[in-house]
Amino acid sequence: MAAWGERLAGVRGVLLDISGVLYDGGEGGGAAIAGSVEAVARLKRSRLKVRFCTNESQKSRGDLVRLLRRLGFDISEGEVTAPAPATCLILKERGLRPHLLVHDGVRSEFGQIDTSNPNCVVIADAGEDFSYQNMNKAFQVLMELEKPILFSLGKGRYYKETSGLMLDVGPYMKALEYACGIEAEVVGKPSPEFFKSALREMGVDASQAVMIGDDIVGDVGGAQRCGIRALQVRTGKFRKTGKRKRRVNLGPAHYPEVTSDNIWGSPFQMFRV
Amino acid sequence: MAAWGERLAGVRGVLLDISGVLYDGGEGGGAAIAGSVEAVARLKRSRLKVRFCTNESQKSRGDLVRLLRRLGFDISEGEVTAPAPATCLILKERGLRPHLLVHDGVRSEFGQIDTSNPNCVVIADAGEDFSYQNMNKAFQVLMELEKPILFSLGKGRYYKETSGLMLDVGPYMKALEYACGIEAEVVGKPSPEFFKSALREMGVDASQAVMIGDDIVGDVGGAQRCGIRALQVRTGKFRKTGKRKRRVNLGPAHYPEVTSDNIWGSPFQMFRV
CATH class of the missing domain: 3.40.50.1000 (HAD superfamily/HAD-like)
Structure with missing residues (x-):
């Protein structure tokens, strides 16, 4: 001891x-x-x-x-x-309007944020909402931007649920980074x-x-x-x-x-x- | 000229x-x-x-x-x-039994391959089948292996369809590489x-x-x-x-x-x- x-x-x-x-x-x-x-x-x-x-x-x-x-x-x-409240502060400071690829459970944290005509993408641990369609939409939004900005709420590889190991947001951040040739800004540990x-x-x-x-x-x-x-x-x-x-x-x-x-x-x- | x-x-x-x-x-x-x-x-x-x-x-x-x-x-x-026929040759040569994360349209190419008790994972451009559930299953199979082996049929970032740009297999390969701390073997260009x-x-x-x-x-x-x-x-x-x-x-x-x-x-x- x-x-x-x-x-x-x-x-x-x-x-x-x-x-x-x-x-x-x-x-x-x-x-x-x-x-x-x-x-x-x-x-x-x-x-x-x-x-x-x-x-x-x-x-x-x-x-x-x-x-x-x-x-x-x-x-x-x-x-x-x-990370969600911390991200909202950054978005407000920099005048950014996000396209959100997040779980419905955390969407309320972004209630005060303007999401019209997005000029950045925010991804979080979206779980089942990490569908091909949703990932492709986030990718297309980024590719339409002159300077694509991607925020990732953490970059964990996986976490453990009672049923087993589950993919976290990190792998999906890496997917979008590679697809667009960019580097995400990580908010969170x-x-x-x-x-x-x-x-x-x-x-x-x-x-x-x-x-x-x-x-x-x-x-x-x-x-x-x-x-x-x-x-x-x-x-x-x-x-x-x-x-x-x-x-x-x-x-x-x-x-x-x-x-x-x-x-x-x-x-x-x-x-x- | x-x-x-x-x-x-x-x-x-x-x-x-x-x-x-x-x-x-x-x-x-x-x-x-x-x-x-x-x-x-x-x-x-x-x-x-x-x-x-x-x-x-x-x-x-x-x-x-x-x-x-x-x-x-x-x-x-x-x-x-x-790449699918080329992958089948490699699997046979090395005695590997894949868990397949592929589009239904290409599954027939793997008809002669033993997929029981998998000791590797093969991913291809799965399109809509790149669901969270399917990605998590591939991840869990890899994490259970002592030496995880991941084959990726190509590593393209995206391709163009008549409706717009679409995510290819590469971003999903990067996601699994990061999640498992491994490097995929690419079959294809x-x-x-x-x-x-x-x-x-x-x-x-x-x-x-x-x-x-x-x-x-x-x-x-x-x-x-x-x-x-x-x-x-x-x-x-x-x-x-x-x-x-x-x-x-x-x-x-x-x-x-x-x-x-x-x-x-x-x-x-x-x-x-």
């Missing part, structure tokens, strides 16, 4: 990923990960500040928080940093701007924060590039090395790793909360 | 792309490009050998040839080099093996052949890397530089370019046929 104490010295705030760390989505809203409801409650009773830093882009923040509260979590909308806004909202410096997530690139790598310490849980999309189960999501080898099977289990005392 | 005469000196065989060069697909089978039916007839009456080198992967060779004959072209199945097999079937050396296509990467670049001269037509997916129409599909700047608006028009005499 001494090693953990050293590694976490000076931590004043905890950034928590949601999907794969607090719960796995799926049929009927999904299921809380063992120990996570209690862990959040314990963190909130402690001296540490807590903020939820998610790339969830299928649901509005309101719907996400309602779902998590139903699963027993102590969480409110104001505690969540999510691992974008440094996104981590910085989460820190600002929590009122804690990078050096005083720790990010806990299941994605070695989006959560761990992204946080570390901002000077935030990071821990990878072994739940969610985390996959053990083994004969049949490769760890595809490896990333740079020097990332630290939580040594317990579940960070919400017995070694929770590493936070000394 | 002198310049063209020099450039085409010693040509004994012509490799012809099909989509965007001979015809544009679309409603009711599509439409022949002006001048192309006559151009093929003229080439066939000449001393030049002719072979059709296509990445068409929505239709079987039989269906493609029937469609082209209906449009007036002089073409037979034995004159066509296409611009793969050198594919061009070599077309040359072999035509009985002409690389230095004696010219490839005519509308894709600067798949047709022109691919052929040139094999030592085959290449010409880009200004039909099909070719897009002029302009204020609103960017030439996205640029590729290396040193590729030669056909200077007429349509290679099948008046400067056809450059072939001296």
Whole structure:
């Protein structure tokens, strides 16, 4: 435990990923990960500040928080940093009118945004709405623009639902990038701007924060590039090395790793909360 | 014309792309490009050998040839080099059993292939069948394999139908590559093996052949890397530089370019046929 104490010295705030760390989505809203409801409650009773830093882009923040509260979590909308509201700010600042390729569940977040005569495309984790027809429409809008602008709400490869691994927005972002010969602007983890806004909202410096997530690139790598310490849980999309189960999501080898099977289990005392 | 005469000196065989060069697909089978039916007839009456080198992967060779004959072209199945039959040869050689993410129209080409208990994935231009569900299934099959193998029948970005630009298989190949952290094996243009097999079937050396296509990467670049001269037509997916129409599909700047608006028009005499 001494090693953990050293590694976490000076931590004043905890950034928590949601999907794969607090719960796995799926049929009927999904299921809380063992120990996570209690862990959040314990963190909130402690001296540490807590903020939820998610790339969830299928649901509005309101719907996400309602779902998590139903699963027993102590969480409110104001505690969540999510890519859809961040994207709306950027669109307004730059006077952009998006063609939206997003899940119906998150469309309400864009209610105040002018989508007429689009001059950019916004894609999010659209799930079943990533049909050929919808992808082709987004592609055609981009190809008609003199300077095609594509925003992607996160660039995750996949996530885990209770029924198995599911393609995230990242692969579809790559598809449109390749089709149009462009590079997307990513809003969400691992974008440094996104981590910085989460820190600002929590009122804690990078050096005083720790990010806990299941994605070695989006959560761990992204946080570390901002000077935030990071821990990878072994739940969610985390996959053990083994004969049949490769760890595809490896990333740079020097990332630290939580040594317990579940960070919400017995070694929770590493936070000394 | 002198310049063209020099450039085409010693040509004994012509490799012809099909989509965007001979015809544009679309409603009711599509439409022949002006001048192309006559151009093929003229080439066939000449001393030049002719072979059709296509990445068409929505239709079987039989269906493609029937469609082209209906449009007036002089073409037979034995004159066509296409990626589906080439893939079947590779699968048999390597003892691979594919999960197929392909259009129903090309499925018959894989009729003799064992698809039980798949140990690789084959994707082709599946069109509307590139649903989220089908993409996710292909992704899950790959993630279950110890050494995921993905074959892509071509890697084109898009093609032109009479109704507009349409996403080709390439963007979906990129999506699965990114999702799984792997690199696909491309069967079709611009793969050198594919061009070599077309040359072999035509009985002409690389230095004696010219490839005519509308894709600067798949047709022109691919052929040139094999030592085959290449010409880009200004039909099909070719897009002029302009204020609103960017030439996205640029590729290396040193590729030669056909200077007429349509290679099948008046400067056809450059072939001296």
